[in-house]
Amino acid sequence: MADLTCKELVELVTDYLEGSLSRRDRKRFEKHIDGCTNCREYVAQFRETIRLTGTLREQDISREAADELLRVFAAWKHGEA
Amino acid sequence: MGIALRSRRPDESALVASLRAGDERAFMHLVEEYTPGMRRLALTYVRTPALADEVVQEAWLGVLKGLDRFEGRSSLRTWIYTIVANVARTRAVREARSVPFSSLAPADAGDDEAAVDPDRFVAEGHWSRPIEPWRRVVDAEARGVIDAAIARLPPLQAQVIELRDIEGWSSEEVRNVLNISETNQRVLLHRARSKVRAALEEYLNDDG
Numbered sequence: 001m002a003d004l005t006c007k008e009l010v011e012l013v014t015d016y017l018e019g020s021l022s023r024r025d026r027k028r029f030e031k032h033i034d035g036c037t038n039c040r041e042y043v044a045q046f047r048e049t050i051r052l053t054g055t056l057r058e059q060d061i062s063r064e065a066a067d068e069l070l071r072v073f074a075a076w077k078h079g080e081a
Numbered sequence: 082m083g084i085a086l087r088s089r090r091p092d093e094s095a096l097v098a099s100l101r102a103g104d105e106r107a108f109m110h111l112v113e114e115y116t117p118g119m120r121r122l123a124l125t126y127v128r129t130p131a132l133a134d135e136v137v138q139e140a141w142l143g144v145l146k147g148l149d150r151f152e153g154r155s156s157l158r159t160w161i162y163t164i165v166a167n168v169a170r171t172r173a174v175r176e177a178r179s180v181p182f183s184s185l186a187p188a189d190a191g192d193d194e195a196a197v198d199p200d201r202f203v204a205e206g207h208w209s210r211p212i213e214p215w216r217r218v219v220d221a222e223a224r225g226v227i228d229a230a231i232a233r234l235p236p237l238q239a240q241v242i243e244l245r246d247i248e249g250w251s252s253e254e255v256r257n258v259l260n261i262s263e264t265n266q267r268v269l270l271h272r273a274r275s276k277v278r279a280a281l282e283e284y285l286n287d288d289g
Contacts (some may be wrong), residue, residue, distance in 0.1 A: 005206025010196045014271035018252070041212040042197075048215070049278040052223045053231075053246040058117030062198060067114050069141055070105065077103040081194040 004032045013046045016027050093157050101148055112141070115158060118248055119165045125239040126169035129175060136172055138164040155257060162244075162258045173236075196275035215285035223281060230280035234273055241266060242273035 006013075007065050009032050012046045015021050099107035116137060123133035123140075143164045151160055203209045231239050235260070244255045256266050 005202075006208050007197075007206035010275070011271070014267055014274060018267060020267065030279040035097075038212045041214060045212070045215065045282065046274065046278055049227075049274055049281055050246055052220060052244065052281070053227050053274075053277060054249065055220050056224055056227060056247045058121055058247075061113060061116040061120075064093070065137075066109070066112060068138065069116075070109070072138065072142055073105060073108050073114045073145065074234070076142070077105075 004028050006032075006036065006039050006042075009036075010042060011044055016043075017047070017050075023025070083087075089245060097148065097151060097153070097157065100145075103211070104132045111157075111161075115161055116141075118243075120166055121243055121247070122162060122240065123169045124235050125243060126166075126173040132172065132176065135171075136165065136169045139172075140168045143168060156254070159254050159257055165202065166258055190231045194272055196271060197279070213282075213286050215281070218285065223285075224281055227277055231273070234276060238269045238273040238276075241269040242277070245270055246274070 005081070007039055009012060009029065012021065016026065021029060082083065093208055096111070100111070119137050119140060120130075120133050123136040124130065127133055127136060137226070140161070144161055151157070155163075201209055231242060234242070240259055241255060241261075244250045245252065245260065250265050252263065252270075255261075256263060261269070
């Protein structure tokens with residue numbers, strides 16, 4: 001069974017993190033990062049990317065937009081929408 | 082946010098009943114919970130914040146009008162976001178017709194898109210130069226870089242990363258809302274994450 005190259009590994013990181021690699025490919029993946037500092041750093045950065053993306057906060061709804069939606073709701077409630 | 086509501090899933094029928102009965106507080110609770118994310122999703126389809134606001138409003142009206150048809154087979158949020166996606170898609174198509182230089186259909190899942198610039202590897206597939214550790218920044222600084230990177234993604238990639246990594250949804254929910262296969266979902270997510278990582282790398286390795 002051929003070892004993974006770095007170039008191949010970077011294409012498999014999401015599959016690896018999602019647990020969708022076969023047992024065999026998972027082992028090849030883990031064997032590679034055990035022995036490769038660069039790929040280990042790459043995977044760490046990939047995880048950090050996911051963590052940071054998860055901290056993106058959505059803007060709260062504006063007062064005007066909320067008021068507008070309340071009007072939509074009232075109209076719907078009274079069968080006008 | 083969304084996750085909290087998901088764990089309250091058993092209460093959704095009560096919530097839906099309140100909405101059907103015209104309970105304004107139940108509606109506003111839902112509006113506050115979902116509107117920000119709906120707006121972000123809408124922005125991956127349409128060009129401007131103003132259009133995204135229109136999409137969101139139209140989607141909420143669609144939700145209210147469709148309430149009687151909601152049977153609880155999917156979660157309420159999956160159902161609501163599906164309406165957003167449909168409204169936004171229709172709107173994007175209409176806008177594309179009126180914009181001559183439309184770039185609406187860039188490759189979303191082309192086969193030749195590499196996660197990392199091929200120049201970074203030597204012929205044998207090893208790194209051509211080391212991966213530099215990132216300098217430390219506050220999260221808020223990185224968020225600006227990520228936001229800009231997501232804005233440059235092809236629409237489907239942006240939609241998948243929005244729902245998976247910002248909203249924290251499961252792949253199954255994302256597939257249902259965007260109507261894509263499991264494999265396609267994973268490919269799109271990987272490309273999106275890879276590009277966001279590359280944008281962060283460019284920013285965080287720049288010591289200047």
